[in-house]
Amino acid sequence: xxxxxxxxxxxxxxxxxxxxxxxxxxxxxxxxxxxxxxxxxxxxxxxxxxxxxxxxxxxxxxxxxxxxxxxxxxxxxxxxxxxxxxxxxxxxxxxxxxxxxxxxxxxxxxxxxxxxxxxxxxxxxxxxxxxxxxxxxxxxxxxxxxxxxxxxxxxxxxxxxxxxxxxxxxxxxxxxxxxxxxxxxxxxxxxxxxxxxxxxxxxxxxxxxxxxxxxxxxxxxxxxxxxxxxxxxxxxxxxxxxxxxxxxxxxxxxxxxxxxxxxxxxxxxxxxxxxxxxxxxxxxxxxxxxxxxxxxxxxxxxxxxxxxxxxxxxxxxxxxxxxxxxxxxxxx
Amino acid sequence: xxxxxxxxxxxxxxxxxxxxxxxxxxxxxxxxxxxxxxxxxxxxxxxxxxxxxxxxxxxxxxxxxxxxxxxxxxxxxxxxxxxxxxxxxxxxxxxxxxxxxxxxxxxxxxxxxxxxxxxxxxxxxxxxxxxxxxxxxxxxxxxxxxxxxxxxxxxxxxxxxxxxxxxxxxxxxxxxxxxxxxxxxxxxxxxxxxxxxxxxxxxxxxxxxxxxxxxxxxxxxxxxxxxxxxxxxxxxxxxxxxxxxxxxxxxxxxxxxxx
Numbered sequence: 026x027x028x029x030x031x032x033x034x035x036x037x038x039x040x041x042x043x044x045x046x047x048x049x050x051x052x053x054x055x056x057x058x059x060x061x062x063x064x065x066x067x068x069x070x071x072x073x074x075x076x077x078x079x080x081x082x083x084x085x086x087x088x089x090x091x092x093x094x095x096x097x098x099x100x101x102x103x104x105x106x107x108x109x110x111x112x113x114x115x116x117x118x119x120x121x122x123x124x125x126x127x128x129x130x131x132x133x134x135x136x137x138x139x140x141x142x143x144x145x146x147x148x149x150x151x152x153x154x155x156x157x158x159x160x161x162x163x164x165x166x167x168x169x170x171x172x173x174x175x176x177x178x179x180x181x182x183x184x185x186x187x188x189x190x191x192x193x194x195x196x197x198x199x200x201x202x203x204x205x206x207x208x209x210x211x212x213x214x215x216x217x218x219x220x221x222x223x224x225x226x227x228x229x230x231x232x233x234x235x236x237x238x239x240x241x242x243x244x245x246x247x248x249x250x251x252x253x254x255x256x257x258x259x260x261x262x263x264x265x266x267x268x269x270x271x272x273x274x275x276x277x278x279x280x281x282x283x284x285x286x287x288x289x290x291x292x293x294x295x296x297x298x299x300x301x302x303x304x305x306x307x308x309x310x311x312x313x314x315x316x317x318x319x320x321x322x323x324x325x326x327x328x329x330x331x332x333x334x335x336x337x338x339x340x341x342x343x344x345x346x347x348x349x350x351x352x353x354x355x356x357x
Numbered sequence: 358x359x360x361x362x363x364x365x366x367x368x369x370x371x372x373x374x375x376x377x378x379x380x381x382x383x384x385x386x387x388x389x390x391x392x393x394x395x396x397x398x399x400x401x402x403x404x405x406x407x408x409x410x411x412x413x414x415x416x417x418x419x420x421x422x423x424x425x426x427x428x429x430x431x432x433x434x435x436x437x438x439x440x441x442x443x444x445x446x447x448x449x450x451x452x453x454x455x456x457x458x459x460x461x462x463x464x465x466x467x468x469x470x471x472x473x474x475x476x477x478x479x480x481x482x483x484x485x486x487x488x489x490x491x492x493x494x495x496x497x498x499x500x501x502x503x504x505x506x507x508x509x510x511x512x513x514x515x516x517x518x519x520x521x522x523x524x525x526x527x528x529x530x531x532x533x534x535x536x537x538x539x540x541x542x543x544x545x546x547x548x549x550x551x552x553x554x555x556x557x558x559x560x561x562x563x564x565x566x567x568x569x570x571x572x573x574x575x576x577x578x579x580x581x582x583x584x585x586x587x588x589x590x591x592x593x594x595x596x597x598x599x600x601x602x603x604x605x606x607x608x609x610x611x612x613x614x615x616x
Binding site for chain 1: 371421451481483502512521579589590595598604
């Protein structure tokens with residue numbers, strides 16, 4: 026096995042996604058401890074131009090697989106290219122982002138290669154020569170430390186927003202290694218028929234630095250407009266707890282919690298959310314939490330960095346106005 | 358259409374958790390176990406397809422004796438039969454090993470469609486579904502919010518970052534389901550009575566033709582569980598709304614430095 030740490034690059038519109046920079050940053054630290062290199066693996070159609078950016082963010086080597094059948098992510102095509110490559114190169118560790126594609130692919134690869142796999146990782150460390158990850162479990166009521174066996178391949182699927190991306194260094198130029206691709210269309214058993222952007226999502230919830238989220242206290246779908254206005258002022262994404270989804274006020278892709286998304290933003294503003302365990306499971310990893318709720322006993326206050334006990338219908342417009350003033354001053 | 362649904366029994370997500378003294382698991386005494394939330398949606402989807410197209414719905418689980426209750430719950434919703442893989446060797450199995458065992462139980466059933474929940478709410482792994490697909494040599498679609506069957510293929514919707522992906526997948530396939538795909542039904546009283554009478558097929562690893570050497574070792578090891586770090590008690594801001602809001606923004610800018 027090599028000492029190298031690999032990162033599977035994800036990209037959209039010609040650039041690596043932020044999660045890839047986060048993983049490269051962690052991979053650099055791990056590779057230095059292991060005495061190995063950082064390699065990034067990028068699959069696409071015309072993906073060569075991503076190499077520079079991956080190098081600038083920490084990749085020493087870029088393995089580049091370029092093929093028309095790799096223009097979009099599919100399980101079969103990605104697994105067919107990646108599995109033999111990592112079986113041959115034997116990286117010490119492969120980091121994959123916990124994204125729709127990453128979660129789809131990693132178990133498939135691990136099963137094919139009999140690799141060790143840990144998903145939902147919130148930390149990846151070396152401990153006495155072993156790779157050890159930390160992952161929340163049981164509605165975030167327990168944190169598990171999981172170690173990989175030292176023999177065999179190791180794959181860690183890492184949550185977004187837990188590692189800070191490194192600053193780009195344009196002077197770094199990676200070695201680019203082309204990966205020969207022999208793919209037949211008949212071996213790809215799924216076909217992407219379309220991708221429809223969710224119009225409201227300026228930034229996906231799981232990647233957002235700031236999230237404004239609403240709960241039962243909003244009383245109705247029309248009042249989510251208050252959150253939209255605050256979110257626009259902040260450049261934030263809008264989410265919800267479970268009751269607004271169950272009541273049909275917002276679609277279920279808004280939902281943050283055990284039966285929705287897990288998010289780790291810098292700032293989470295919970296509006297009219299009581300803080301049931303099922304909701305805390307999805308957001309209590311946020312760096313700062315602001316809670317606005319009229320019930321001083323609401324459990325959300327026990328996890329809030331800053332709490333306001335009050336009427337959100339009064340507070341939110343004031344907060345939006347104050348943020349607008351601040352942003353205008355910062356812009357000026 | 359013959360549909361296989363994988364189900365798992367998990368602790369009730371609302372229940373408090375006590376970590377065992379050795380840190381290697383949780384205390385099960387007094388804990389309420391329920392069928393995994395997402396698996397209920399998988400069962401529901403299977404039943405709706407069966408109601409439209411005919412066929413059978415077979416439930417499969419692997420786990421200790423108590424896991425039979427999750428099978429009973431699915432039978433009460435309307436599934437036809439259930440298989441329970443039970444073997445002491447499963448105690449130390451990681452998710453990949455478990456998927457191999459489940460695949461061995463599913464393979465003889467000639468399913469046209471294998472449905473799973475997108476993850477189990479106890480360990481949040483989301484590994485077993487796609488790993489079963491690999492071991493069965495089938496295509497997969499994960500975290501699906503809509504499923505429409507066509508001739509020899511299914512069209513599904515998947516939520517990806519900031520978008521909905523429409524994916525066509527050839528059948529048979531393994532499909533894992535996301536919340537939002539349907540509203541799961543409650544078991545009916547006749548359903549519950551029928552479920553009590555339906556025999557559950559119990560299989561050991563040997564019954565599945567698997568010896569200890571076939572599974573390979575578990576490649577990850579749980580070192581321990583700890584309670585999550587307690588968040589520092591926050592500050593409650595009090596006063597007139599306008600003053601409170603101004604103070605909040607000041608703190609977010611100057612103390613938290615997030616604005």
